[in-house]
Amino acid sequence: MTDWSVENVPDCSGKTVVVTGANSGLGFEATTMFAQKGAHVVMACRDLDRAEDAANEIRSEVSAASLTRSKLDLADLESVYAFADEFKSNHNELHVLCNNAGVMAVPxxxxxxGFEMQLGVNHLGHFALTAELFDRIRDTPGETRIVNTSSGLHERGKMDFDDLQSERDYDKWEAYAQSKLANLLFTYELDRRLDAAGIDDVVSVGAHPGYAATNLQYRGPEATGSRVRLLMNKLANTVIAxxxxxxxxxxxxxxxxxxVEGGDYIGPQGLFGMRGYPGKADSSARSKxxxxxxxxxxVSEDLTARRFRLA
Structure with a gap:
């Protein structure tokens, strides 16, 4: 399929969608598109004021947008569990869970x-969130989907179980790549376990955005105070992304x-998978x-003290 765009998104009226990191970047754009198609979107965000600003901006474009703000800090499992409790108190169905939020190349x-921040936010926080919401996803009538956002940089990743939290040796890009590899390992393992349990209506899928211009590229340089890297990233976002x-x-x-089928990986089909319209992509041998x-x-179940109830 070529030139797949928001015009190809079916009507989502009556569906409830959770988007983590919905107030900026890819999450903001996805939330806007879901709202355009009639979905009710729960904006799961760390900063509720920024979420409110984002919601107001979306409503200015989509007057009938159905949006709820809800606090979620993926760097704190207690916040993850509180978000899940609040969601389940207010919603009987969950059609799509978009595990989108993330941090990249930070000190x-x-x-x-006590988890290393990139692994903790990008993987463990979303693993725990998915486990907590899984009953709602499984029990929602019709097909439901869990979408985990990875990155092309997962190909550089390797799971270092001897130093999973990078306590002995830390490289910000290696840690990021490990977290993005973890996203796909989780996606594919969940798909296999769903199949084994005979749960046919829940679909576990991976996706990556290619090289997209968002604020994510600026957070690492801003955290280290590197003005040179910040300017380089801004230039790359303008020229390449x-x-x-x-x-x-x-x-x-x-x-x-x-x-889309369970275990699929979706990404841009253009230059080196960095840009273009989306379609099915391939991932690294390590991810499989x-x-x-x-x-x-x-390990993720042990660290988060959460279990998936697949039976």
Whole structure:
């Protein structure tokens, strides 16, 4: 399929969607597109004031937008569990969970529970969130989807179980690549476990935006105070990157395209997978290693103290 755009997104009236990191970048664009198609979107954001500003901007473009703001800090598992409790108190159905929020190439920091920040936010926080919301997803009538946002940089990633939190050796890009590899290992392992449990109506899918111009590229340089890197990233976003709106299309495709199957990986089909309209992509051999995926699943359950109730 070529030139797949928001025009190809089916009517989403009556559907409830959760988008993490919905107030900026890809999450903002995806939320806008879901709202245009009639979905009710729960904007899961760390900063409710920024979420309110984003919601107002979306409503100025989509007057009938159905939006709810809800606090979610993926760097704090207590916040993850509180968000899930609030969601389940207010919503009986969840049709699409978009695990989109993330941090990239930041100096080493730790989450509230002591996890390395990139692994903690990008993978463990979303793993715990998915586990907490899984009953709602499973019990919602019709097909439901869990979409995990990865990155082309997952190909550089390797799961270092001997130093998973990068306590002995930290490289910000290696840690980012590990977290993005973890996103796909989780996606594929969840798909296999859904199949084994006979749960046919829940679809686990991965997606990546290519190189999209968002604020994500600026957070690392801003955290280190590197003005040179910040200027270089701004130049690259202007000259090389595609728009955030284009970058959000793979997530929309993964969430709504009828032909998508469990275990698919969706990304731009253009130059080196960095830009272009979305379609099915391929991921690294490491992302498909079942033994590594099983080990990561077990470690993730232990670290988050959460289990998926698949039976």
């Amino acid at each position: 080493r920091r730790e989450t509230k529970q 595609q728009s955030a709106e284009m970058g959000a299309l793979p997530l929309l495709y993964a969430a709504t395209e009828e032909s 290693d079942e033994a590594t995926a099983e080990r990561l699943w077990d």
